[in-house]
Amino acid sequence: DTAVSQTPKYLVTQMGNDKSIKCEQNLGHDTMYWYKQDSKKFLKIMFSYNNKELIINETVPNRFSPKSPDKAHLNLHINSLELGDSAVYFCASSQYGAGATKYSTDTQYFGPGTRLTVL
């Protein structure tokens, strides 16, 4: 019973191509996220969606377009791939937003990651 799943696990492609990564959560959570982890292991938020609505876009190039068809899915489409896009992309979900209420915890659960390599 996978909580947060992503496909594909590995993605190798040429510069200039367009690719998509899919994410699904079966936890009934309201909020989903995309994070990018570069070769130095820095984890950086890219997007947050709450109930299918975009909440956070952290100055990500508009070649990256997230789409949330429903609360359980958040896909990431990347146009015109560049060498610098090579990274591991993690999807995550949480019940509400980070730190949603003053005294409750709101854990973010991460997917297994998609390693994108742009040649």
Added chain:
Amino acid sequence: GENVEQHPSTLSVQEGDSAVIKCTYSDSASNYFPWYKQELGKRPQLIIDIRSNVGEKKDQRIAVTLNKTAKHFSLHITETQPEDSAVYFCAASMYSSYKLIFGSGTRLLVRP
């Protein structure tokens, strides 16, 4: 915006010793501070978290302390074991901010 600094970047300890990882945050409005463990090739997984209304939290061999005045929080692992070897990330967020700001990570190596 919020910035989280984490030290040290690498930490090597003998099995059975304690390990301490420290983080500082910039935004005094931050109120939620989770710690994640990431094993090689795996996803980050929450190991412990703390809210700003609490100064310390413990879960078996793992504890986190928070000093709101100084804006820093620390992870303490006692009686380390080789399976504790991983990259540890601290993070901070504000009430309903919908994002976690991560530190740069600490690679912990526990030598048998």
